[in-house]
Amino acid sequence: MKAMFTVASSPLFASLIAASALLVGATFSHADAMLSAQGKVLFAHNCHACHSEDSARNTFGPSLSGVVGRKAASVPRFAYSDAMKASGLVWSEDNLRMWIADNVKLVPGTRMRHVAISDKAEQDYILAYLKTL
Numbered sequence: 001m002k003a004m005f006t007v008a009s010s011p012l013f014a015s016l017i018a019a020s021a022l023l024v025g026a027t028f029s030h031a032d033a034m035l036s037a038q039g040k041v042l043f044a045h046n047c048h049a050c051h052s053e054d055s056a057r058n059t060f061g062p063s064l065s066g067v068v069g070r071k072a073a074s075v076p077r078f079a080y081s082d083a084m085k086a087s088g089l090v091w092s093e094d095n096l097r098m099w100i101a102d103n104v105k106l107v108p109g110t111r112m113r114h115v116a117i118s119d120k121a122e123q124d125y126i127l128a129y130l131k132t133l
């Protein structure tokens, strides 16, 4: 008993606790970074051919810079479909999830090619990445 008390109150023990608290904190933000890094890879495979992450550049599709929370069909100088202009959507996380799960179902008549990413984890990764844009 006496020995344990000595260990627990030693400065070394205290700094060990501080160090592990730091480690836990680092692991959480590291997890976010891991998610968006996975998302970046999926974005490169599934979206980048048509979407730029650069706010000043529309390619075949509108730029997705700042897309989370943005009104649908609101990027200047991009020729959206009438269906998208009439959708009245705001790109909340839920709507983005539905969009990448089945965009044609969410906005019938959209000009975007059919995308069907039904895997919840893959959706999470892509959402995490879109939030960084």
Ligand code: HEC
Binding pocket: 043, 046, 047, 048, 049, 050, 051, 060, 061, 062, 064, 067, 071, 072, 073, 074, 075, 079, 080, 081, 083, 084, 085, 091, 096, 099, 100, 109, 110, 111, 112, 113, 115, 117, 126
């Ligand atoms: C083959 C080209 C193509 C691919 C691949 C593609 N998109 Fe699109 N995307 C478009 C086009 C074109 C539009 C505009 C649609 C319209 O006006 O109906 C669009 C629109 C969008 C919008 C609405 C943007 C706004 O400003 O309202 C989002 C969000 C979006 N795409 C996300 C994605 C994501 C995420 C992926 C990958 C999972 C993806 N797109 C893959 C061509 C593409």
